Amino acid sequence: MSAPSANSSVKTALRVIEIIEVFARAGKPLSLTELARELNAPVSSCLALVRTLSQLGYLYETAPRQGYYPTGRLQAMSQRIARNDPILDKVAPTLEALRHSSSETVVLGKLGSKDFVVYLEVLPSVHPICYVADPGAQRHLHCNSLGKALLSMHSPSERAKLLGKEPFKQFNEHTLTTFEALEQDIQRSNQQGWFQNLGESMPDVGGIAWPVSLLGGQYAISIAGPLYRIQPQLQNLAQQLRVACQSLSQRP
The missing domain is CATH 3.30.450.40 (GAF domain)
Structure with missing residues (x-):
């Protein structure tokens, strides 16, 4: 793997963790604009991550234009990890x-x-x-x-x-x-x-x-x-x- 690709992967991984932490602090659904502001990142970058996390079942859209929020999948995974x-x-x-x-x-x-x-x-x-x-x-x-x-x-x-x-x-x-x-x-x-x-x-x-x-x-x-x-x-x-x-x- 080339250095630029490795750096990009690390940044993406860190951004996913930051998204989880933002939701934990906010305690409410967040729109793409709000999420981008909290992360100090472009809306386009957040959109790509949100779409991927939604496809994997970790985020869902509460209602059209009402923002996104984590599903129970993350909690279920963390509980499974903790039990072992x-x-x-x-x-x-x-x-x-x-x-x-x-x-x-x-x-x-x-x-x-x-x-x-x-x-x-x-x-x-x-x-x-x-x-x-x-x-x-x-x-x-x-x-x-x-x-x-x-x-x-x-x-x-x-x-x-x-x-x-x-x-x-x-x-x-x-x-x-x-x-x-x-x-x-x-x-x-x-x-x-x-x-x-x-x-x-x-x-x-x-x-x-x-x-x-x-x-x-x-x-x-x-x-x-x-x-x-x-x-x-x-x-x-x-x-x-x-x-x-x-x-x-x-x-x-």
């Missing part, structure tokens, strides 16, 4: 139990692309005020509890490669922006028994995490929520988290 996920199937009961015992949001994460951690599963807290994220979300390693836990499973030289150049992106005055400061934080966290992000990336939001090996892969689990609920319970939540991770590591 080997990792989520293994950890689901433990994550549910951890959410129940902590009453906070529980997240399963893994190293993603570049210097990011990707959220594989998110079980939201029952509290009205809670940490909210979607599966597939990505966060910077250096200021995320999951990211720090995952970094701890690598050597200092490997961590340096994963993190890239200094200074790291600074979100506020609590963000660790140097490799040296992060290394000290990881060492301290290993000793105290949890990796933490207490307002380093989002004000008034805190999380603690611990690493876990699953089916030969490196993962981490976190408990996250408002700082005013997380900080007073650090020791208790960390104990629950370590027990859960240890239980998962011991399973075949």
Whole structure:
């Protein structure tokens, strides 16, 4: 395949994902003009994609000139995929139990692309005020509890490669922006028994995490929520988290 064709295929694939995300944000049918505006793309390009997705059964026209909306095919496919996920199937009961015992949001994460951690599963807290994220979300390693836990499973030289150049992106005055400061934080966290992000990336939001090996892969689990609920319970939540991770590591 030639370079131009490869680039074109990648752009088309990205555009399809963007269309799905646009509908998820809008929560309503969109006309071609509205879709093109949201995508910042020519109407002609959107028309070709919409026609293809409609022919494949992923979009339908709600009424003449009333716009398009996704069918249930996408949801059915995603549910089928989720049911066969080997990792989520293994950890689901433990994550549910951890959410129940902590009453906070529980997240399963893994190293993603570049210097990011990707959220594989998110079980939201029952509290009205809670940490909210979607599966597939990505966060910077250096200021995320999951990211720090995952970094701890690598050597200092490997961590340096994963993190890239200094200074790291600074979100506020609590963000660790140097490799040296992060290394000290990881060492301290290993000793105290949890990796933490207490307002380093989002004000008034805190999380603690611990690493876990699953089916030969490196993962981490976190408990996250408002700082005013997380900080007073650090020791208790960390104990629950370590027990859960240890239980998962011991399973075949």
